[in-house]
């Protein structure tokens with residue numbers, strides 16, 4: 739099982755990236771192969787000038803094609819997801835998330851923009867044809883106790899993350915099982 743984690747904050751270290759780091763650590767112990775990407779892997783001018791032929795983008799798209807799942811993390815900027823992340827998502831092929839389970843993670847200064855993932859990020863993930871977009875986790879900054887070193891979260895946030903990762907893991911296996919099953923054998927009616 740292979741997944742991509744994508745850190746969508748222009749900053750590093752960052753709170754939303756800390757959520758992702760936690761996810762990576764947890765999933766690595768569950769036999770999941772994790773390929774980590776962040777915006778700093780791409781030259782800013784390649785993203786800003788929409789250079790579809792940049793080499794990092796090609797590698798990213800190739801790895802994405804081989805992955806069964808994606809976890810994307812973003813800060814809330816001006817009531818939406820980070821614009822820098824959008825410059826990368828804009829360069830992906832139309833069906834880049836086809837057949838993939840996607841778990842969105844977001845952090846914001848307050849809970850006021852809790853719905854930014856639903857009304858801003860999820861439509862973009864849908865446009866990229868994600869097969870299943872999970873509910874996701876939103877954390878406000880007060881719940882991220884340390885992100886400069888090893889991530890430390892409030893107990894409530896850690897619990898929500900654990901639950902979301904469990905759901906993600908189960909969804910990955912469910913999709914894998916249905917991909918391998920031969921539908922007409924599985925569901926055929928008796929003669």
Ligand SMILES: Cc1cc2nc3c(=O)[nH]c(=O)nc-3n(C[C@H](O)[C@H](O)[C@H](O)COP(=O)(O)O)c2cc1C
Pocket residue numbers: 747748749751752753754755812813814815816817818845846847848849850851879
């Ligand atoms: C330019 C900018 C705009 C922001 N806009 C919002 C906002 O509209 N709503 C909100 O809740 N937090 C906002 N924040 C706070 C960040 O979302 C929050 O601190 C987040 O955890 C930062 O994540 P990061 O450390 O991964 O970049 C903003 C922060 C910055 C720097």
